[in-house]
Amino acid sequence: MLKTMALRPCPTCRTPTSWEGNPFKPFCSERCQTRDLGAWASESYRVPEKPQEEDGEGWTGEGEGG
Template sequence: MTPSNPSPLPKTYPCPQCGTHTAWQDNKSKPFCGERCKLIDLGAWASEEYTLPAEVSPFSDEL
């Protein structure tokens, strides 16, 4: 007889919005834990809360 191998636990990762560990498999909101965190992140993008550092170019005032 061979010992039965239990199925491995699903791989989890932290939600980028709230940090809650959630399963990747069968998650329609990935990489977020759910629809709420997904919408919070979308709202942050829409209100331009996310920015990238940039150097001022010598011609930026001409644009």
């Protein structure tokens, strides 16, 4: 069965990317997704000055690297 796969340009690197089963859509990869999020997170989105409360559910900041 043939199905037309729509390729959309990645907003980060403009690479034709398939949205079918792509967990990083509209980005082509996790790399581009992180880059884009990091861009607005550091420039547009400003975290207000609030005291860090350690009242979470054992949040671990691991995952970086690769």
